[in-house]
Amino acid sequence: MTVLRYTRTAMLLHWLIAVLILGLFGLGIYMAGLPLSPQKLKLYSYHKWAGITVLTLALLRVLWRITHKPPPLPASQPHWQQLAAHAGHGLLYVLIFAAPISGWLMSSALGFPVVWFGVLPLPDLIAKNKELGELLKLVHQYLNYSFLAIVVGHALAAIKHQWLDRDGTLSRMLPTLNPEENRS
Amino acid sequence: MKRLLLPALLLASFSAHAVEYSNVIAEKSQIVFTSKQMGVPVDGKFGKFAATLNFDPAKAEAAKAQIDIDLASVDAGSKDANDEVVGKGWFNVKEFPKARFATTSVKALGNNRFEAKGQMTIKGKTREMTVPFSYKADGANGVFEGTLPLQRTQFGIGEGPWADTSVVADEVPIKFRLVASPGTAAKK
Numbered sequence: 306m307t308v309l310r311y312t313r314t315a316m317l318l319h320w321l322i323a324v325l326i327l328g329l330f331g332l333g334i335y336m337a338g339l340p341l342s343p344q345k346l347k348l349y350s351y352h353k354w355a356g357i358t359v360l361t362l363a364l365l366r367v368l369w370r371i372t373h374k375p376p377p378l379p380a381s382q383p384h385w386q387q388l389a390a391h392a393g394h395g396l397l398y399v400l401i402f403a404a405p406i407s408g409w410l411m412s413s414a415l416g417f418p419v420v421w422f423g424v425l426p427l428p429d430l431i432a433k434n435k436e437l438g439e440l441l442k443l444v445h446q447y448l449n450y451s452f453l454a455i456v457v458g459h460a461l462a463a464i465k466h467q468w469l470d471r472d473g474t475l476s477r478m479l480p481t482l483n484p485e486e487n488r489s
Numbered sequence: 490m491k492r493l494l495l496p497a498l499l500l501a502s503f504s505a506h507a508v509e510y511s512n513v514i515a516e517k518s519q520i521v522f523t524s525k526q527m528g529v530p531v532d533g534k535f536g537k538f539a540a541t542l543n544f545d546p547a548k549a550e551a552a553k554a555q556i557d558i559d560l561a562s563v564d565a566g567s568k569d570a571n572d573e574v575v576g577k578g579w580f581n582v583k584e585f586p587k588a589r590f591a592t593t594s595v596k597a598l599g600n601n602r603f604e605a606k607g608q609m610t611i612k613g614k615t616r617e618m619t620v621p622f623s624y625k626a627d628g629a630n631g632v633f634e635g636t637l638p639l640q641r642t643q644f645g646i647g648e649g650p651w652a653d654t655s656v657v658a659d660e661v662p663i664k665f666r667l668v669a670s671p672g673t674a675a676k677k
Contacts, residue, residue, distance in 0.1 A: 341569045343656040350527035416532060416566050423528035433532075 308473040309376035316478055318366040322401065325359050330453050353412060353419050357427065360405040367398065379472040393459055400452040406430075407445040414438030510631040510669035513540040517630075517668035520558060522639075524565065525658035531570075537562035542669050544631065546624055549597040554605065556665070558588040578648040585612045590620075590637060601625060609637065611644040622665075630670050637663040 311319070329352060336348040378387050412419050413429035415438035420426045431437070466474035521534040537559035544552040560580040565571050575582045592607035598621075605620045622635025640659045641647050647657055 341573050343650050343653050346526050346656050350529070417526075418529055420528045426530075 308476045310477050310479075310481065311375055312369075312373050313480065314369055315366070315373060315375070316480055318362055318369060319478055322359055322362050322366065325355055325362070326401075326404075326452070326456065329355050329359065330449065330456075333449065349417075350420075350423065353408065354422050356405040356408050357419060357421050360402065360409075363398075363401045363405075366401075376477050379466070379474055381470070381472050382466070382474075390462070393455060393462070396455055397452075397459060400448065400455065404445070404448050404452050407441060407448050411438055411441035411445050414441050508631075508671045509543060509545040511541075511543050511672035512670045513542050514630070514668045514670060515539075518666060520556070520663060520665045522661050522663045524661050527656060531566040533563065533565040533570075535559065535562050536564060540667055542633070542667065543672075544595075544624070544633070544669070546601070546631070549595050549603055552595040552603075552605075553592055554595075554607075554667075555589065555591040556667075560586060560588055560611075574646075578651055579646055581612060590618065592620075605635075609639070609644075611646065614644045616643050627668070630668050633665070633667040633669065635665060637665065639663050 310316075332348060332352050332355075336345060336352060339345040339348070378390060382390075409419055409427070410430050413431050414434050416433040418426060418429050463475045463478075466472050467476070515538075518538075518540065519534065520538055521532065523530050523532055525531070535558050538556060539559075540554065540556045542552075542554045544554065561575055561582045563571060563574055563580070565574045574580055577583075580588075588609070588611040590607055590609045592605045594606045596604045596606075598604055601624050603622050603624060605622060607618055607620065608615050609618045618637060618639075620635050620637050622633055625632050639661045641657075641661050642652060642654065642659050646661075651657060
């Protein structure tokens with residue numbers, strides 16, 4: 306079946322971010338429960354570096370999305386499903402920014418600024434404030450639980466369309482060996 | 490009381506030229522530090538310390554100072570860190586509650602800059618330290634600001650896995666700001 310696909314750049318950004326945020330969810334949940342140790346400090350730093358990387362990639366992705374029209378959803382999809390897909394994607398776009406920004410805000414408020422990859426100090430978004438920092442920690446946590454839930458829904462929907470409905474929805478985000486079908 | 494005021498003011502203006510600061514005002518003074526964790530600067534401070542000082546800017550060579558820091562009063566930037574650094578692998582405050590810096594000599598560098606040499610004692614280890622500091626007059630008080638260039642591993646601050654300076658940097662500069670009033674205005 307010939308499907309209209311996303312551009313290769315869009316695919317690369319999608320899957321790169323997907324891998325990073327899945328890793329970040331896991332790392333975030335794991336590291337938060339650790340007792341203080343050098344290992345914990347390292348993991349927190351890696352988490353923050355990866356989170357800022359996601360934020361940067363998300364910016365690129367939105368710029369790319371604005372300038373490159375995505376392929377249409379399969380016409381066989383019911384209208385309500387198309388609406389749900391658009392709403393879900395909208396939320397994912399919001400959370401892809403909100404999640405790392407809430408982490409950055411929380412780091413600033415708690416007095417642990419972000420130094421990207423240990424070399425590039427990022428400005429503090431807000432001044433040090435313990436109470437606000439604790440609040441932002443919760444915000445970061447619950448935003449990410451919501452994010453994770455929507456990501457799971459997004460993945461299940463893609464799987465359902467690809468292998469139950471066989472309408473080629475997921476193929477649009479997968480590269481193909483057929484050079485005719487590739488957009489770059 | 491009013492009759493005493495004028496002579497007191499006169500005395501103060503005379504002694505301004507040869508004043509010796511000897512009463513450290515704790516509420517106006519502070520000792521802070523910046524640790525670096527994975528390249529991230531994290532501010533901390535010591536809430537309790539006692540400092541004695543004899544400093545006449547005209548006779549800096551005769552100056553003396555001693556700072557005793559109550560290590561349990563540390564704020565290392567987070568509750569987790571505070572609980573950790575008072576423990577055995579770090580300050581071990583149960584056995585070594587205080588850090589002491591005592592000057593052995595002071596040299597004037599000109600332009601109200603000075604250099605103190607002294608001995609820093611933490612966790613039973615004593616090391617020589619050179620401490621640059623500045624002095625300025627603030628009304629009747631003298632303000633002394635400088636940095637103790639502490640290298641934590643020299644004192645065994647952060648042992649075992651924490652000795653890894655790629656996670657927590659060896660250099661933990663301790664910045665002090667001591668405000669002292671002249672001895673003649675001593676309040677007992």
